[in-house]
Amino acid sequence: MAGKHSKWLPLLFVGPALFILVVFLVYPTIHTVLLSFTKGTMLNPGREFVGLANFERLLTADKTFLRLNRWPPSGVLPTTALWVLVFPSLTVGIGLLIAILSDRVRYEATIKSIIFLPMVISSTAASVIFVFVYSPDLTKGVLNAAMTSVFPHFEPITWLGRKELANVAIILAATWTSAGLPTVVLSAAYKGLPREILEAARVDGGNAWQVFWRVSLPMLMRPLTFVTIMLTINALKMVDLILVMTEGGPRGATRVIGFTVWLEIFGNNRVGYGSAVAVILFILVLPAIIYQIRQIRQDLR
Amino acid sequence: MNLFKVDSARGRGRAAGKPSWSQTLIELTRRGPVHLLLIFLAIVWLTPSLGILTTSFRAPADIATSGWWTVFDELGRLSLSNYEDVIADSESAPPGIAQNFLNTIIITVPSTFLPIFFAALAAYGFAWLQFPFRNTLYLSIIGLLIIPLQTTWVPVLRIYNIFDLAGTWPGIWLAHTAYGTSFAIFLLYNFFADLPGEVFDSARVDGASELVIFFRIVLPLSKPALASLAIFQFVWVWNDLLNALIFLQDSNMMPLSAGIRELLGQYGSQWNLLAAGTFISMIVPLMIFFSLQRYFVRGVTAGAVKG
Numbered sequence: 001m002a003g004k005h006s007k008w009l010p011l012l013f014v015g016p017a018l019f020i021l022v023v024f025l026v027y028p029t030i031h032t033v034l035l036s037f038t039k040g041t042m043l044n045p046g047r048e049f050v051g052l053a054n055f056e057r058l059l060t061a062d063k064t065f066l067r068l069n070r071w072p073p074s075g076v077l078p079t080t081a082l083w084v085l086v087f088p089s090l091t092v093g094i095g096l097l098i099a100i101l102s103d104r105v106r107y108e109a110t111i112k113s114i115i116f117l118p119m120v121i122s123s124t125a126a127s128v129i130f131v132f133v134y135s136p137d138l139t140k141g142v143l144n145a146a147m148t149s150v151f152p153h154f155e156p157i158t159w160l161g162r163k164e165l166a167n168v169a170i171i172l173a174a175t176w177t178s179a180g181l182p183t184v185v186l187s188a189a190y191k192g193l194p195r196e197i198l199e200a201a202r203v204d205g206g207n208a209w210q211v212f213w214r215v216s217l218p219m220l221m222r223p224l225t226f227v228t229i230m231l232t233i234n235a236l237k238m239v240d241l242i243l244v245m246t247e248g249g250p251r252g253a254t255r256v257i258g259f260t261v262w263l264e265i266f267g268n269n270r271v272g273y274g275s276a277v278a279v280i281l282f283i284l285v286l287p288a289i290i291y292q293i294r295q296i297r298q299d300l301r
Numbered sequence: 302m303n304l305f306k307v308d309s310a311r312g313r314g315r316a317a318g319k320p321s322w323s324q325t326l327i328e329l330t331r332r333g334p335v336h337l338l339l340i341f342l343a344i345v346w347l348t349p350s351l352g353i354l355t356t357s358f359r360a361p362a363d364i365a366t367s368g369w370w371t372v373f374d375e376l377g378r379l380s381l382s383n384y385e386d387v388i389a390d391s392e393s394a395p396p397g398i399a400q401n402f403l404n405t406i407i408i409t410v411p412s413t414f415l416p417i418f419f420a421a422l423a424a425y426g427f428a429w430l431q432f433p434f435r436n437t438l439y440l441s442i443i444g445l446l447i448i449p450l451q452t453t454w455v456p457v458l459r460i461y462n463i464f465d466l467a468g469t470w471p472g473i474w475l476a477h478t479a480y481g482t483s484f485a486i487f488l489l490y491n492f493f494a495d496l497p498g499e500v501f502d503s504a505r506v507d508g509a510s511e512l513v514i515f516f517r518i519v520l521p522l523s524k525p526a527l528a529s530l531a532i533f534q535f536v537w538v539w540n541d542l543l544n545a546l547i548f549l550q551d552s553n554m555m556p557l558s559a560g561i562r563e564l565l566g567q568y569g570s571q572w573n574l575l576a577a578g579t580f581i582s583m584i585v586p587l588m589i590f591f592s593l594q595r596y597f598v599r600g601v602t603a604g605a606v607k608g
Binding site: 007009010011012013014016017018020021023024025026027028029031032033035042045094097098101102104105107110111113114115116117118119120121122123124125127128129130131132133138139140142145176179180181184185188233236237239240243244258261262265266271274275277278279281282285288289290292293296297300 | 332335336338339342343346347348349350352353356364365366367368369370419420422423425426427430431432435436438439440442443444445446447448449450451452453454455456457458459460475476478479480482483486511512515536539540541542543546547557558559561562565572575576579582583586587589590594597598601602
C-alpha cells in the first residue's frame with residue numbers, strides 16, 4: 001500500500017478536481033434547489049421568494065406540464081413517461097439482439113461498427129439527418145418514399161408535425177444514435193460469460209431459446225441494468241435532439257422534462273419556474289445516483 | 302453434429318476440419334433468419350447517414366426533382382460544389398462553416414486535456430494515497446457522474462457573469478473541464494487501481510516522491526486508458542451544442558453543431574447546403590471513429606465492464 005507521505009500531499013492530487021466539481025456541480029445544484037422556491041429572471045434570479053408555489057403550479061395548474069383530467073394524460077410528465085418507457089427498452093432490446101446474434105457471424109465487427117457509428121456524430125447532425133429522413137416531400141424523405149412504394153395508397157406523413165407521431169419519430173432517432181452503447185456493452189459482457197456453463201446447459205438438452213432465457217440472460221443482468229439506467233437518464237436529460245428537430249412542438253407535444261428546463265430558463269426566461277422543473281428532474285434521477293453509488297461501494301470493498 | 306458446438310468455436314478454425322459444402326448450405330438455411338435480420342438492421346442503420354452523404358454531392362436541381370436513392374442515374378453530375386458553396390457562404394448563417402470549424406477546434410483541444418489532467422491527479426490520489434474520507438469523497442464523485450447538468454446552468458452562469466467568463470474561451474474550457482472530470486476520474490481510477498503497487502513501492506524505496514511516481518510511472522503505464530479517455534472526451538466536446546449555446550452566447554464563437562442548427566433554421570429546404578454542412582461537422586468524429594474505434598469503444602464500455 002501507499003508509503004509515508006506528507007499529510008497535505010493528497011490535497012495536491014485531489015484538491016483541484018474537488019474544487020472544480022464543487023464550484024460547477026455541487027454548489028450550483030444546491031443553489032438551483034433554492035432558486036426553485038423563488039420567482040425571477042436571468043438578470044434577476046431569486047427576486048421573490050414564493051415557497052412551494054412553483055411546484056404547486058407545475059403539478060396542479062400548468063396544463064402543459066401535467067394534464068390528468070383528459071384521457072390520455074398529456075403534458076411534460078406523461079411525455080417523459082412515454083420516453084422513459086419506450087426509449088430504453090427499445091434501444092436495449094436492439095442492442096441485445098445485435099450483441100447476441102452477431103456473436104456467431106463472420107461480419108460481427110462490421111455490423112457492430114455500423115450500429116455504433118451514429119454514437120460518434122453530434123445530436124445536431126443526427127437531428128438534421130432525421131429531419132431529412134422524416135421529410136413529407138417524396139423527393140427528400142426516404143421513409144415516406146419507402147412507404148409509398150410499398151403501399152400504393154399511402155399518403156406522405158409529416159412525422160415530426162403530428163402530435164401523436166412526433167415523439168415516436170424522435171424516440172426512433174434517439175434509438176438510432178444510442179443503440180451502439182448497449183450493443184458494445186452487452187457484447188463485451190456476453191463474450192465474458194463462462195463458456196462451460198453455456199455448453200453444459202446445451203449438453204443438458206436446452207435449445208438455443210431456453211439457454212438464452214434461462215442461462216445467458218440472468219448472467220447478463222448487471223450490464224443490462226447498467227445500460228437501461230444510462231439510457232433512462234439520457235431520456236430524462238434529453239435536450240438537443242428535441243431542440244433541433246421540433247423545439248418541443250408540435251403544440252408542446254415533444255417537451256420532455258430535460259428539454260422543459262431549457263425552455264423555461266432560456267426560452268421563457270422564467271428562472272425560478274425552470275429551476276423547479278430542474279429539481280423535479282433531479283428527483284427523478286436520484287434513484288439512479290443512489291443505485292450507482294451502492295454498486296461502486298460494493299466494488300470498493 | 303450439434304450446431305452450437307461449431308458456434309462455440311466461433312468459426313475461428315477451432316472446429317475440426319473444413320465444413321463440407323452441404324454442411325455450409327444447411328447452416329445457411331438454418332441461420333438464414335439471423336443473417337436476414339442482421340443485414341436488415343445494418344441497412345436501416347446506414348440509410349439515414351447515406352441519405353445525407355449522397356445528398357451533399359448532388360446537384361441542387363437533382364435534389365429538387367428526385368430522391369437521393371436515384372443517385373445512380375446521375376453519377377456524372379455529382380460534385381463537391383455544395384461543399385464549396387456552404388464554406389463560401391458566411392452571410393446566411395454567420396460566422397460561416399469555416400469559422401465554426403475553427404471555433405470547434407479552439408473549444409475542443411483544451412477541453413480535452415484539462416479534465417484529463419485534473420482527473421488523473423485525483424484518480425491517483427484516490428487509488429494510491431491515504432487520507433481521511435477518501436472513499437466517501439470518491440463515492441460522491443461517482444454520484445456526480447449522472448447529475449443532470451440542467452440543475453447547474455443558472456448558478457454557473459451567475460458565477461460566469463461575476464467573473465466575466467461568459468462568452469470567453471476559458472469559460473467554455475472550464476465548463477467542459479468540470480463536466481468531464483467526474484467521468485474521467487471514474488475511468489482512470491479503475492485503471493490506476495489495477496496498476497502493480499509493488500512498482501510504486503520500490504520507486505519509493507529508491508526515494509521517488511509521489512509526484513515523480515505519478516509523472517514518471519503512472520502516466521506512462523496508463524497510456525491506453527488515457528488515450529481512450531482523450532478520444533472519448535474529444536468527440537464528446539466536439540459534438541456539444543448546449544454548453545456552447547449557454548456559455549459562449551456570441552454567434553461568432555459558435556462551434557459546428559450550433560452552425561448546423563443555424564443552417565437548418567436559415568435554409569430549411571436548401572438541402573444541398575445543409576447536407577454538405579452537416580457532413581463537414583461529422584468528418585472529424587468519423588475519422589477518429591474509423592482510425593481509433595478500439596479506443597473509443599473502450600471508453601464507452603469502461604464504465605460498464607467494471608461499474
